[in-house]
Amino acid sequence: MIGVSGLSVTLGEREVLSDVTLQVRRGEWLAVIGPNGAGKSTLLKAVMGIVGHRGEVSIDERPAASLKPRARARLVAYAPQTPALPPDMTVSEYALLGRTPYIPYLGRESRHDREVTASVLDRLDLSSFAARRLGELSGGERQRVVLARALAQQAPVLLLDEPTTALDLGHQQQVLELVDRLRLADGLTVVSTLHDLTVAGQYADTLLLLAEGRAAAHGKPVQVLTGALIGKHFDAHVKIEPGPDGRPVVHLIRGGP
Amino acid sequence: MLDTQLRPARARPLWVAGALAVLAASMVAGLLGGAAGISPWQVVLQALDWLPFVEIDSGLAPIEKGLLYELRLPRVLVAAVVGGLLAMAGAGYQGVFRNPLADPYLLGAAAGAGLTTTLVIVMVPAPVLTIPVAAFVGAIGGVMLAFALGNTAGRSGGTATLVLAGVAVTSFLTAIQTFVQQFKVEELQRIYSWILGDVGGGWDQLWLVLPYAAVSSVALLVHGRMLDVLSVGDDEATALGVRASRVRLAVLLAASLATAAAVAVSGLIGFVGIVVPHVVRRLAGGSYRIVLPLSLIGGAAFLVLADLLARTVIAPAELPIGVVTMFIGAPFFVAVLRMTRRTST
Ligand SMILES: Nc1ncnc2c1ncn2[C@@H]1O[C@H](COP(=O)(O)OP(=O)(O)OP(=O)(O)O)[C@@H](O)[C@H]1O
Ligand SMILES: [Mg+2]
Numbered sequence: 001m002i003g004v005s006g007l008s009v010t011l012g013e014r015e016v017l018s019d020v021t022l023q024v025r026r027g028e029w030l031a032v033i034g035p036n037g038a039g040k041s042t043l044l045k046a047v048m049g050i051v052g053h054r055g056e057v058s059i060d061e062r063p064a065a066s067l068k069p070r071a072r073a074r075l076v077a078y079a080p081q082t083p084a085l086p087p088d089m090t091v092s093e094y095a096l097l098g099r100t101p102y103i104p105y106l107g108r109e110s111r112h113d114r115e116v117t118a119s120v121l122d123r124l125d126l127s128s129f130a131a132r133r134l135g136e137l138s139g140g141e142r143q144r145v146v147l148a149r150a151l152a153q154q155a156p157v158l159l160l161d162e163p164t165t166a167l168d169l170g171h172q173q174q175v176l177e178l179v180d181r182l183r184l185a186d187g188l189t190v191v192s193t194l195h196d197l198t199v200a201g202q203y204a205d206t207l208l209l210l211a212e213g214r215a216a217a218h219g220k221p222v223q224v225l226t227g228a229l230i231g232k233h234f235d236a237h238v239k240i241e242p243g244p245d246g247r248p249v250v251h252l253i254r255g256g257p
Numbered sequence: 258m259l260d261t262q263l264r265p266a267r268a269r270p271l272w273v274a275g276a277l278a279v280l281a282a283s284m285v286a287g288l289l290g291g292a293a294g295i296s297p298w299q300v301v302l303q304a305l306d307w308l309p310f311v312e313i314d315s316g317l318a319p320i321e322k323g324l325l326y327e328l329r330l331p332r333v334l335v336a337a338v339v340g341g342l343l344a345m346a347g348a349g350y351q352g353v354f355r356n357p358l359a360d361p362y363l364l365g366a367a368a369g370a371g372l373t374t375t376l377v378i379v380m381v382p383a384p385v386l387t388i389p390v391a392a393f394v395g396a397i398g399g400v401m402l403a404f405a406l407g408n409t410a411g412r413s414g415g416t417a418t419l420v421l422a423g424v425a426v427t428s429f430l431t432a433i434q435t436f437v438q439q440f441k442v443e444e445l446q447r448i449y450s451w452i453l454g455d456v457g458g459g460w461d462q463l464w465l466v467l468p469y470a471a472v473s474s475v476a477l478l479v480h481g482r483m484l485d486v487l488s489v490g491d492d493e494a495t496a497l498g499v500r501a502s503r504v505r506l507a508v509l510l511a512a513s514l515a516t517a518a519a520v521a522v523s524g525l526i527g528f529v530g531i532v533v534p535h536v537v538r539r540l541a542g543g544s545y546r547i548v549l550p551l552s553l554i555g556g557a558a559f560l561v562l563a564d565l566l567a568r569t570v571i572a573p574a575e576l577p578i579g580v581v582t583m584f585i586g587a588p589f590f591v592a593v594l595r596m597t598r599r600t601s602t
């Protein structure tokens with residue numbers, strides 16, 4: 001569904017991503033992990049086409065560069081790590097923006113657009129917030145609103161940059177389960193960055209470990225979440241055990257390096 | 258129940274009705290402004306009589322009718338149109354630059370239009386028809402200059418940088434303008450009264466501004482939803498399939514046309530573009546689908562009242578209307594600046 005080959009990105013003077021190549025199959029969940037500044041967000045932006053890059057990106061077997069913005073927005077939805085939230089806009093107005101790729105330039109939302117958005121808000125427990133201003137929300141509520149906008153876009157590919165960092169345990173699970181259900185039911189392809197390695201290992205089919213802009217490891221959770229790789233690239237001291245379903249669980253060890 | 262909450266943003270009928278009522282009241286007050294012996298009720302009746310297909314006897318003497326029709330009415334209407342245009346243009350610039358302090362006056366649009374208009378007044382013998390064109394070119398040029406300067410000065414183009422750039426451009430263009438006008442000392446009076454703002458040009462001025470006003474208002478009003486999309490930032494607008502630069506250009510042109518039209522008939526009238534959209538945003542909601550139409554109505558009412566003050570405060574002498582708006586607008590501007598500082602950090 002997504003193909004990236006030889007992708008390099010230079011921001012300012014620095015090469016932030018170097019020669020990254022990967023494939024994401026339809027219906028697959030890829031989690032991008034790596035230390036701060038590794039280039040995870042930049043990778044998502046390059047796939048979204050909002051940062052200049054070298055190398056090829058293809059979406060749904062088509063070169064991304066050949067897609068018109070609207071066509072691309074119908075294929076890929078993106079929830080940024082640090083979204084700009086106009087404080088005076090209401091939750092429902094903001095979520096409705098996700099329908100933009102389906103609305104003519106000077107047109108207005110159809111009934112269908114409103115229904116889709118309403119059901120997304122409902123599924124994210126946000127119905128009671130619909131009329132609230134964005135400036136009056138908690139960090140976790142905001143994060144769910146951004147996700148609602150991305151889901152309202154109904155694109156077959158979801159790019160989620162740290163979708164759960166501000167969420168409490170219950171909402172974290174709710175959001176990830178929702179994404180997972182959508183993926184299994186509608187065949188969505190998901191690429192997300194995740195800081196919580198255990199969570200990444202739980203939900204993703206495949207992990208990509210980025211370090212200093214390069215792909216350091218790529219594979220199933222058990223292959224990537226190893227003490228050696230994590231110790232080397234995160235500079236962290238961890239213990240890794242198989243969880244109840246065999247997927248690795250990462251424990252932080254006190255008194256690390 | 259959920260479905261009703263999910264209405265896309267739009268100005269609520271109650272707000273529109275309220276704003277129109279305020280506008281109507283201020284226009285009656287503007288018509289009345291200072292004249293002895295005419296009751297508000299007679300003015301209302303007379304105003305209805307002016308409407309096509311309506312015949313009402315207001316009981317006014319012909320000379321009073323003449324005064325109202327030839328002097329007061331065009332003046333009130335020009336003030337309303339100019340105020341509406343400036344407020345809506347301000348809202349448009351605020352959306353384009355994602356900056357609550359953007360304003361035709363502060364951004365260099367008005368000063369640019371002022372410079373080119375002065376050039377035309379000085380160089381062309383009968384400049385009436387070339388003025389709007391000159392003002393338009395000047396308005397666009399001023400904004401572009403301020404924006405370019407703001408972008409090179411601060412990488413992020415934040416609130417403060419853009420405003421500072423606008424101030425620099427405004428001072429610079431005003432300096433050139435002063436330089437130019439000194440070549441034609443006999444036109445000085447005319448240029449000065451124009452610089453400080455004047456809506457007393459009569460019916461001719463109204464007919465001159467109306468076509469531009471209509472085009473630019475429609476062009477701005479239809480972009481409400483697109484400005485909402487822009488408000489989440491360029492990257493996210495792109496991710497939503499919108500070419501931010503195109504929207505920006507379209508709105509910039511429309512807002513500059515509105516500014517140019519306003520400046521061409523009334524001179525430089527500052528702060529309407531900040532004060533009105535800001536009040537609307539606080540009261541009625543932040544979406545541009547609300548802010549644009551309500552700014553149009555609110556700006557009209559605001560300038561009609563400002564003109565009334567200008568005519569009555571030191572009667573029989575008149576203050577330039579720009580002085581009144583600056584007197585109200587400058588303290589307001591400082592208050593807004595303080596508030597945005599607090600929320601953005
Ligand atoms: N506009 C920019 N100009 C220059 N360098 C940038 C720019 N944006 C990001 N960078 C740098 O690029 C590198 C990668 O940034 P990126 O946001 O992709 O990291 P990340 O892996 O998402 O980190 P985090 O885990 O903190 O979110 C960082 O070192 C960052 O400082
Ligand atoms: Mg990041």
